[in-house]
Each structure stands twice: as C-alpha cells, then as structure tokens.
Amino acid sequence: MSRHLLEIRDARPEDAAALLKLWSEAGSRGAEQPNARPLEDATAALAQVAADPDERVVVGLYEGEVVSAIHLRRAAMSPLHTDMAVHTSYLIVRPEHRKHGFARALLDSAVTWAEDKDVAHVTAITSSGSRDTNRFLARLGLGTVATVRVAGTGMLRRKLTPESLRPNTPRNLGLMLAQRRSIQRRAIEQALRGERAQEG
Known part of the structure; x- marks a missing residue:
C-alpha cells in the first residue's frame, strides 16, 4: 500500500x-x-x-x-x-x-x-x-x-450514595449484619439460661 x-x-x-x-x-x-x-x-x-x-x-x-x-x-x-x-x-x-x-x-x-x-x-x-x-x-x-x-452516571451515583441514604434500599449491610449477630448472641444466651434453669 x-x-x-x-x-x-x-x-x-x-x-x-x-x-x-x-x-x-x-x-x-x-x-x-x-x-x-x-x-x-x-x-x-x-x-x-x-x-x-x-x-x-x-x-x-x-x-x-x-x-x-x-x-x-x-x-x-x-x-x-x-x-x-x-x-x-x-x-x-x-x-x-x-x-x-x-x-x-x-x-x-x-x-x-x-x-x-x-x-x-x-x-x-x-x-x-x-x-x-x-x-x-x-x-x-x-x-x-x-x-x-x-463510568456511567447512574452507576457512579449508586457507588457514591451511602446505602443508608438510598431510597428503596435495605438498611446498611454492615448494620444489618451487626444486628443479626446481636440477635443470635441473645438467642444463644437465652438458650443457655433456659438449660441452667432446667438443671437447677
């Protein structure tokens, strides 16, 4: 050429x-x-x-x-x-x-x-x-x-906006996991107290 x-x-x-x-x-x-x-x-x-x-x-x-x-x-x-x-x-x-x-x-x-x-x-x-x-x-x-x-405008907006402020979004994942652990801990503590009460 x-x-x-x-x-x-x-x-x-x-x-x-x-x-x-x-x-x-x-x-x-x-x-x-x-x-x-x-x-x-x-x-x-x-x-x-x-x-x-x-x-x-x-x-x-x-x-x-x-x-x-x-x-x-x-x-x-x-x-x-x-x-x-x-x-x-x-x-x-x-x-x-x-x-x-x-x-x-x-x-x-x-x-x-x-x-x-x-x-x-x-x-x-x-x-x-x-x-x-x-x-x-x-x-x-x-x-x-x-x-x-x-980056697309919408995608960047989602990444910039904290989850807790997003409309129609489940609560912050970290907070939700902490609450689940707390509920599980209380359930285990109650189960242990129940076992002790039955033994005593």
Whole structure:
C-alpha cells in the first residue's frame, strides 16, 4: 500500500455508518471505542461537530473507504490554565492499514490545526490497554500525564450514595449484619439460661 493513496479529510455526516463500523470493529478487538449509537445519532453528532469551530473528527481514507479516524477538540489545557490545547482521542486505524502512515497523517492534521489556531500543546487520550497506540505516541514524544477513567452516571451515583441514604434500599449491610449477630448472641444466651434453669 503506497502512502500517496492516503486521503485525510474532515468527517462528514454521511461518514457516520463507516465510522460506526470502524469503532465497532475496534471494540471487538478490545480497543477504545464509544458505546454503539444509532446511525441517526452518529449522523447528528457529526453534523454538530462540523458546525463547532473548536472540534473536528478527521478520517483517513484508502481507495475511498474510511479506514482510520481521530477526534480533535480545542480546549483549555486544564481548568486552571489559560493555555489552550488540541486534545486528541479515538485514534483508530484498521489493523490491515497500520504501519502505512494513517496514524501519523491523522496526528499531523492535529498538529497543523493546532498551529493554525496558535495552540502550543497537543494531548492524546488513549485506551490504557492499547499497547501499540501508547508505544506509537511515546515514540512521537507524548508523555503520560494522566489516566482517564469512565463510568456511567447512574452507576457512579449508586457507588457514591451511602446505602443508608438510598431510597428503596435495605438498611446498611454492615448494620444489618451487626444486628443479626446481636440477635443470635441473645438467642444463644437465652438458650443457655433456659438449660441452667432446667438443671437447677
């Protein structure tokens, strides 16, 4: 596969089906991917990204087929920084198209966009389990500065709210077990007193 056949461009709403397929295939290999979405949602999301001057989805095509993608977002480096950064995520390249320059070309588009917007930093968010991607980014000079974790809002709410405060939830497990032990102890003590009374 020759590098001159690579085509890099911004994703369009009509790329939604191809991107969903790409993410689905990446997910079946345990790579980073968003939860599956209906085609209409993905199409609307791509249209929304296209209208936002601070966000892009860039795709890599080979013979007209989407074989790679990256998400770019321009935002502050952190809540306490005024410096802006281009944050990259969801860098995905089909396995059969790896080592042919797609990831490098997609990241080059991120750097070019950062330079055009006078942004001094580029960050990359990747799956911690994606060893190849992390090695590739390390070779390019991107260091590890954070770990990004994800949880569903409802699940996190359940974990954060103490059991005793949750509606329609049995009492706190620790308290319930302590009460059971206390009841068992009293029952044993009463049984022993009853045996002593019968003996005496």
